[in-house]
Amino acid sequence: MKYLGEYRDAELVGQLMEKIKNTVTRPWVIMEICGGQTHSLVKNGILDLLPPEITMVHGPGCPVCVTPVAMIDQAVLLLEKGVTICSFGDMLRVPGSEKSLLKAKSEGGDVRIVYSPLDAIKMARKAPEKEFVFFAVGFETTAPANALSVIQADKLGLNNYSILTSHVLVPPAMGAILDDPENKVQGFLAAGHVCTIMGTEEYNPLVNKYKIPVVITGFEPVDLCHGILMTITQLEKGEARLENQYSRVVKPFGNPAARKVVQSVFETGDREWRGIGTIPMSGYIVRPGFAQFDAERKYGLAPARSKENPECIAGDILRGIRKPDQCPHFGKKCNPENPLGAPMVSTEGACAAYFNYSHQTMAS
Amino acid sequence: MNKLINSFSCPIPAFDFEVISLGHGSGGLLTNKLLDKSIFSLFDNDMLNSRHDGAVFDLAGPLAFSTDSFVVSPIFFPGGNIGDLAVNGTVNDLAMCGAVPKYLSLGLILEEGLKIEELWTVLVSAKEAANKAGVQIVTGDTKVVERNKGDKVFINTSGIGQVHPKARIDIQRVSTGDKIVVSGSLANHGVSVLSVREGLEFETDIISDTQPINNIVYRMLNTFGQHIHLTRDPTRGGIATVLNEIAQQSGQGIALNEKDIPIELQVQSACELLGLDPLYVANEGVYISFVAAEIADSYVEALRQCPGAKKAACIGEVVTEHPGQVIINSRIGGRRVIAMLPGEQLPRIC
Structure with a gap:
């Protein structure tokens, strides 16, 4: 693939792996933030190629995994009221307190899979007699398109469109992980695409406060191996700096136009993270000026308490305290068909990555 | 859509209705009108033309028999439609058994309101696929379901074929x-x-x-x-x-x-x-x-x-x-x- 093939080059990966082996002298724990990175590491077999000194733990950057159960319950409630829910595909199988969106769909709920909230806008314009809610989840990456849909709906005077928001932000989560007394993480591969929007600057306070290397990293095998090499090079030298491995895509100032759109629709506020709990100022909330496009306000949804399956250790996995295969239920009671928690169902979930690509290999 | 329809060489005959109604599945006059001008004229062969409850034929064994149902949505997609898909699907299943496909059945479940020109396009594609594969459609069935009880057209095809003498697929x-x-x-x-x-x-x-x-x-x-x-x-x-x-x-x-x-x-x-x-x-x-x-x-x-x-x-x-x-x-x-x-x-x- 043009401009991608180069980053999947076996020879280049081999050379980087050699350098990693020559650099590392003692054990290090590195967390990749983004679920896309987790899947690439596992899917390409990189974890097996790394020297035993390096332990990769998998971060909270899976939007579906951290969306609170209560939000899924709200979406199910809206479906039962006859509202059409438009959602990204991988949200559908995630278990709520009682049921997933997929289950609610099979019971008659109108759930539509879309790739962009702007498609949901199109649907709302086509069927003015129906109510449409877009399930706006995700990190800084999906926020601009979701904000744009609200601006668009406002311009068009659409009164049958709103968004159910569960937007979260990466840096506060990294802070929460590092503040945790059980924390093991010594270096971060920061999520490349989040930084495409936000730029690099907001990671400096974390680097300075916690004295920890942060390397903004891409998603292809060469990117990941390069990011790991940059991180352990810092660790071995006792340095803690912000570096940008993904400079072909991430600019220091990010995408100011996208940020402007986000800031016009959303303000920062406290957010609950599934499995982790509420982190102060860690997410986006629709500004009062756009209240009519905020599904929670529009339908008067009462704040619901999340009811989590007590057997699921997703919180530990998302904070890098435990790995998926250290869960007693992994691959047994919990599998993609009958998941106990979200990381087993999302395409970006760490448990799903381990289950789909590696657990059986290890057993044989 | 129009581009898709016009691309076919087989011109649509003059039907005196534009959409499928429940009556087209009743077995009465409307059904006959529909089938005469579409199924019978397109798939024209002796076994089908006997208009019996089924097809009767000689075929030496060993034989392979397969069935498949098609519910693809949307029914038209780049490169084909549900018609050729339904024929190719069963033809290919028979081929996978090491058989030379000979005869197919064609079961249609139509949704009330389906445009006749869409049905025609689907049937012409099925016919072209059958010609390409060298099979005959020798029996079939047509039913109509109420609007919103189907998705335009569902098709079931079953087929029978003779296993190639050299095949030992297992x-x-x-x-x-x-x-x-x-x-x-x-x-x-x-x-x-x-x-x-x-x-x-x-x-x-x-x-x-x-x-x-x-x-x-x-x-x-x-x-x-x-x-x-x-x-x-x-x-x-x-x-x-x-x-x-x-x-x-x-x-x-x-x-x-x-x-x-x-x-x-x-x-x-x-x-x-x-x-x-x-x-x-x-x-x-x-x-x-x-x-x-x-x-x-x-x-x-x-x-x-x-x-x-x-x-x-x-x-x-x-x-x-x-x-x-x-x-x-x-x-x-x-x-x-x-x-x-x-x-x-x-x-x-x-």
Whole structure:
């Protein structure tokens, strides 16, 4: 693939792996933030190629995994009221307190899979007699398109469109992980695409406060191996700096136009993270000026308490305290068909990555 | 749509109605009017024209018999429609049994309100596919369901064929060292259908690979006979699902090489964008063969000479390690399991 093939080059990966082996002298724990990175590491077999000194733990950057159960319950409630829910595909199988969106769909709920909230806008314009809610989840990456849909709906005077928001932000989560007394993480591969929007600057306070290397990293095998090499090079030298491995895509100032759109629709506020709990100022909330496009306000949804399956250790996995295969239920009671928690169902979930690509290999 | 309809050479006859109504499934005058001008005039053959409750024919055994139902949405997609898909599907299933397909049935479930020109287009495509495959549609059935009880057209086809005298296709014959060959590039059908599905539309010139493969399989059986141990067509669930079924049923391990798997660049790109793994995406015009190692090279070479199989490639082999599992060697030298999916692949968030 043009401009991608180069980053999947076996020879280049081999050379980087050699350098990693020559650099590392003692054990290090590195967390990749983004679920896309987790899947690439596992899917390409990189974890097996790394020297035993390096332990990769998998971060909270899976939007579906951290969306609170209560939000899924709200979406199910809206479906039962006859509202059409438009959602990204991988949200559908995630278990709520009682049921997933997929289950609610099979019971008659109108759930539509879309790739962009702007498609949901199109649907709302086509069927003015129906109510449409877009399930706006995700990190800084999906926020601009979701904000744009609200601006668009406002311009068009659409009164049958709103968004159910569960937007979260990466840096506060990294802070929460590092503040945790059980924390093991010594270096971060920061999520490349989040930084495409936000730029690099907001990671400096974390680097300075916690004295920890942060390397903004891409998603292809060469990117990941390069990011790991940059991180352990810092660790071995006792340095803690912000570096940008993904400079072909991430600019220091990010995408100011996208940020402007986000800031016009959303303000920062406290957010609950599934499995982790509420982190102060860690997410986006629709500004009062756009209240009519905020599904929670529009339908008067009462704040619901999340009811989590007590057997699921997703919180530990998302904070890098435990790995998926250290869960007693992994691959047994919990599998993609009958998941106990979200990381087993999302395409970006760490448990799903381990289950789909590696657990059986290890057993044989 | 109009472009699709106008592209067919068979002009639509003058029907005195524009849409299908419940009466067209009543068995009365309206049904006869519809069938006379569409089914009987298009699929014209002696067995069908007898208008009996079924077709009566002589056919020497051993025989293969298969059935398949088609509910694709939308019914028109780049490169085909539900009509040719329904014929090719059963033709290919018979071919996978090592059989030469002979006769097909065609069962139509129409939704009230379906435009007659859409039905005509579907039927013309079915006819063209039957001609291409060399099969006759000798019996059928037409029912109409109320609006919103169907999705325009559902089709069931069943077919019967004569097993090639040289064919010895049997999962028990899959053995260690067998080479695994695909007859063409993967995932075109699934991606082409997705590209026109509401809410997921994207601009692309990827077209479905739907085609009858019985003629290709026939040529291969003529030349390689019993050295072909197993053939399967990787439709729903793609090659990942079919190979898992084979690994589990045969108790053998399957090892694939990612770099050898033929996937068109734009299909690969679309899958990356949509968050889909092409190994799990449906195909409608390619098949997988397990062949004896000693003939594998000439088998691939012979396939590449056939129209519709130019991209044929050897993608892996049967191994003693990891029995019951499919493992792929990644491009960069890592390994991963290719597992069965619990359900449909769902497009990801970002």
